[in-house]
Amino acid sequence: MSIALSSARIDLDRFDEAILRVLAVEGRISATELARRIGLSKSPTQARMKRLEDAGVITGYRANLDPIRMGQAHVAFVEVRLSDTREAALQAFNKAVLAIPEVEQCHMIASRFDYLLKVRTSDIQDYRRVLAERISALPHVAGTSTYVAMEAVKEVF
Incomplete structure (x- = not known):
């Protein structure tokens, strides 16, 4: 390899x-x-x-935390569509999303939407707050669609 x-x-x-x-x-x-x-x-x-x-193959060492034991059992995947996909808008979104601790992962996607977020919160009410107050307020967000995970079959931390 x-x-x-x-x-x-x-x-x-x-x-x-x-x-x-x-x-x-x-x-x-x-x-x-x-x-x-x-x-x-x-x-x-x-x-x-x-x-x-x-060489940067090993980028660090970390502790794997159990999010469920930490009270963060609710997982949602969020499709985010932007109103503007020019480079400056993408960079503004990328920078702002890094400041939301509930967003565990953020991926730019080549699809009918622009980003896929993995969001972890304590429950659906907490997720609703994060979506309304933080994710929807990110630069250039035109719309979102949420998919709630019922069970993690395989999850690598």
Whole structure:
């Protein structure tokens, strides 16, 4: 496998791929245990991790939080249509949507609508407030359509 990074390209061998598979699931694994699992010694494993970090393949490590235990069980997907799709309008929308903490994901879409948002709130009333006061107030929003998730079958955090 190889990954292109802007103008730089990094070739990944089977050890790099093994490191990435393990770290994607267990980001807090020790270098010693990671080395044992992939069949290398600790020093080369650490050097490979550093190279993958420096190349931007590994972009960071984080804790996975359980949103349901945190009182954020309501998930809605929102199609957003803009009134203006020129570059300045898109940039204004992109910048403003970043400031809404309830928006977990925002994707520009090539479809009959312009953006798809994943919004997480405590309940439908909280979602209604976020939609009315924050999402609908974003720059150039002409309309929205909401789809409420009933169950997450597969969700990667």
